[in-house]
Amino acid sequence: MNKQKVIFGGTVIIAVSLVAALLVALVLLAIGASPLATYKTILTGPLSDLFGVTEVLVRSVPLLLVGLGIAISFRSGILNIGAEGQIQMGVLAATATALALPHLSKGFLLPLVLLAGALGGAIWGGIAGWLRARLQVNEILSTVMLNYIAAQIHTFLLRGPMLDPNELETGSGTPQSMRLPDASFLDQIVPGTRLHTGLILALVAALLVWVLLWKTTLGYRMRAAGAGAKAARYAGIPVERYLIIAMLLAGGFAGLAGAVEVTGVHHRAIEGISSGYGFAGIVVALFGMLHPGGIIPSSVFFGILLIGADMTQRSARVPANMVLVLQGVIILAIVSGQSFLRNPYAQERLMRWLAGLAPWLFKSKKGVQP
């Protein structure tokens, strides 16, 4: 039974990717680019040298962290669209903490800065969770609005109170904070590249999220609240409380992603630091089937897409924004694919078609004959 489900789910994911690729190919043709050349650049370009690979991983770290948070919130029945704002609040909190305590040793400062980032994001997510739990404010509305507020706070602080005094002196006025103290930096893994220990942190986080959701009573409660709020309530689970906890955690992971970007990559808060990780993280999580085991490869895949898109801009003269089109199409394809997943009739037809096509998949399986 489970094997069939995996085969079916895998087939749908592959089909979804193909459909998305085909649709984007049409767009590429429309702007006069060659789809094949573009896809070749996107998919093989980033992996052709060590630098490319490390850059892919640098991108996938925040995507993975955000995606984990999204998975927690979606699994708990709350649609968190606010990761972008939560990242920015994490960036600000981490930066402020690091700048306020420049003399602490690394052993204290780095954990503190990461924690502050997570806390900043958690508060921002928690607001939406609290509004939903106590006042029944739709979380999609509140998180989107909180994104705007966070963006404005971010801009205001980086152009005002947190602006690097050097920028004022030299008069260049680039909106960015002072450089953080070295003691707050994440170490490099591969010397000479930007790849930092945030990767390890993110992988450990993925493991922890898996343990949390599937091995602990807290995760059980959250999944029950998400998958069947009514039944959970009847079973004595205070659903509202777990909505808030889920949003605190989801925001915390997004905030952590922000802190990791600051301490691992940019070493200061800059404008546009998140570059859309908050939204891409939703796609990463959905593409990874809201499971850490799927989100890890999915975050790498989207890391490849991001770097590949940059490369196509240079080599194939295709605007890097095409990757946004691709993301959008993938979301649409996933959502349609999921409704397809739920249709037993479609399942039956697909399985029989597959059984005819690839009988070895179903060896030792009874019940399905072509």
Added chain:
Amino acid sequence: MTSLEPISELKLEGITKRFPGVLACDGITLDVRRGEVLALVGENGAGKTTLMNIIMGLYRPDSGTISVNGEVVQFRAPGDAYARGIGMVHQHFMLVPNMTVAENLAMGLKDLHHFMRLDIKGAAKKIREVSERYELPVNPDAYIWQLSVGEQQRVELVKTLCLGARLLILDEPTSALTPQETDDLIERLQRMASELAIIFISHKLNEVKALSDRVSILRHGAVVFNGHTANHEPSELAALMTGHEVTLPRNEGSGGQGTPLLSVRQLRVRGDRGNLALDGLDLELRAGEVLGVAGVSGNGQREFADALAGLRPVESGEILFQGRNLANNTPRQIIDSGMGYVPEDRQTEGIVPSFSVKDNLILKDFASKQFSRLSYLSRKEIDRNAEQLKERFDIRCPSTSTATGSLSGGNIQKVILAREIARGPKALVAVYPTRGIDMGAQEFIHSQLLERRREGIGIILISEELEEVMNLSDRIAVIYKGRILKVLPAVEATRERLGILMAGLTDTDPPPAAGAPSIPAAGAAHE
């Protein structure tokens, strides 16, 4: 939309339909002619609904043929079936609540769609014609949400007839109806049958007996019996349906002498619309008895059950359980006090459908010492518990890792019952525990409840199935408009007497006018 020729015969031959791992229909051969009612009987999962979906063109059979009036047809969509005069009334009504009856019909009738204009009057006229001809009173201008379930059922029938169907497929049409509405529907269908052909899907054998001319029994996707209804007793049909003798257990004792367990005093609770749904309800449950709460649905049963489970605020009054007032306690406190609960809507209230069977079996106890250590779930113990309960409660599932929502209603109910009983409750509230469940599972659930009763558990059984209430209860309380109208010992209860009480008339009042077609208007009971 009217058929080319009136339908005189529908014939299915060798219909086979396979789903992954399941043979849903296995060479089914059936026929039904004008002027007759064919009852299609079978337990849940026997393949009834799949077969009907094949007739309606929603599924295509793997093999076999369908012919209308001797001509082989292939339906690709319900529209094709309607074009040949075949229509279906689904178990769950397909009506838009905030539209009128006429608007609901107009949606499906293409003749009424003119350029930029929808002929609602035409729809209303058509409804009046049909409802007069078939004696199905329906007000075309009423909004669906204003109608009772029984009236909505009539709207569905009229709609199907208006769309040109002369062969009606009725999928468990009585599953949501009160006993009175059921009797009324059966009577109307009997009258309509002379001009139509009807396929009546049900597993309520007394209805099958009352309505049908012939009966076909499906088991595991195959027809195991064809016969004339008049020649066979319901018990015989039940045995054929389940594959073994079925005798629903009865409560032979006369309990009600145990120590008081739960007393509800002057309970006031508001309904969803802010009305006082419970208005001073008094009730006492004793240990070792089944207390049936009978009533037409909508008289406060749901609010009563919710208040007992801690899911609805209590405005005033007490729920004293072993001397402790549970009113306005949290669900968790109530669960921990030893109350078991089988909720009304098993799919959404009783289980988390996407969770596995084993996870649903610990829905209330996952945090207990048995199933977790330092807030880590003890998977081994959870597996062991699931295997044990699966065995003990005869839960039929491919494995305990299967998603519970994919099981049949009867098996879902067994999962819930297993969970509640395994917790060792002192009192159990069961709300419509066998609604829409097949005979085999029903028998099992009934005997489980009676066994718990013998062990000294007090059981509140809220149901509108009079058979069920009378079979299982020691005492029967009739609920009407948020109060208990009367409590009588089960031995003194008869169908008629309960029916009268459920309509809000106390014993001393005269019975309702003879031949009144449905439940008397609620207001008629005042003074």
